[in-house]
Amino acid sequence: MGFPLPDDPEYRAAIADLLGMLALGELAAFSRLAADAEMAPAIEDREAFARLALTEFTHYELLAARVREFGYEPAAVMSPYAEGFAAFHERTRPSTWLEAVVKAFVGDGIAADFAREIAEFVDGDSRSVIHATVAHEERSTVLLDLARRGMAADAHVSGRLALWGRRLHGEAITQAQVVAAQRESLAALLTDQFGGPGLDLARLGELFARLADRHTDRMALLGLTA
């Protein structure tokens, strides 16, 4: 999908901005997972959840390092996104351990899908960094196991969790759209301003439809209706 290497300063700024968004998302996920770990009914599960948080921090570090390679300070490109992620996590604060597990599986799954989609609009090296932060197979195994065990212990919880999953999807998509609309550099990346593949309204709609499909698949893995 030939598009120029990032020597155009505006293009570089746009990619750094995008990486900053992803980095802030990882740092926020780190804090939330670490805090939600305390809701685990068993110490073993608490440790497993804490380890997921550690992985998010590692991803944060990868993204921050790539931001520095572009000549930007991570904090500077992350700051504009702090409020948005804080608001998302405030609106989706789990009230039970199972809600926390489903949020980690479904919410972070949507975030990873979104990251994979926008990775198509950046240079190859940055794309590799993004892909390294969304390789979540082991994580999915851990979370599916936690979710299934929790649901097996409480057969009546699945209706409420199905609603919870729907709410997480709605909030995540809303946030993605708000961010795309508010951040000019991100919008410039997603459209063809830098000679990249570009994304018109129709293709943007397709992107969100793919995110919804994958969300439905994940809910099905949990045995829940999306």
Place this chain on the structure above:
Amino acid sequence: MGFPLPDDPEYRAAIADLLGMLALGELAAFSRLAADAEMAPAIEDREAFARLALTEFTHYELLAARVREFGYEPAAVMSPYAEGFAAFHERTRPSTWLEAVVKAFVGDGIAADFAREIAEFVDGDSRSVIHATVAHEERSTVLLDLARRGMAADAHVSGRLALWGRRLHGEAITQAQVVAAQRESLAALLTDQFGGPGLDLARLGELFARLADRHTDRMALLGLTA
């Protein structure tokens, strides 16, 4: 201070129990620091705080590994302490970033002093592990810097933080005393049941007096009255 190597099963159980208490403390501190990091006004400070949380997790792993060397499952020896630590953190939930910083400096400082004191009552290898989890010089430097910058930005905050420090000390000492009283194996370690140095009421009083002195020193480093 010659006392037997831990081949006595009861003695081993008592040490494993003690290590479990410290391990749970580290895991709880990990979650709290990671969550409190979100209160940081600047992303750089947020990252610095998150890194302190990561260090606590590393300490948790050291302690859990030592528990396994004694033939115990970490979760089993940690579980009895989960409620106590949760209650402590619930009662000392910071409401501002500076309260979070002071809690990390003062609260975890008291916990480290307590760990150092009881390390005198365990075998040499376990003592080395405990000492590795309380070597906090770099941490203190980071926290003092965060606290001083925060207080410099708000000259009127020191009175409230002095009260906050006093409350943290009170809650921490209360928790230490409750734990010592409730856990028979810990009481057995601290007294001379296993032929160790032992700790009568007078020496226990001296121990808490030392903790109070070091707390006063830490508060002084912050420029606060204990």
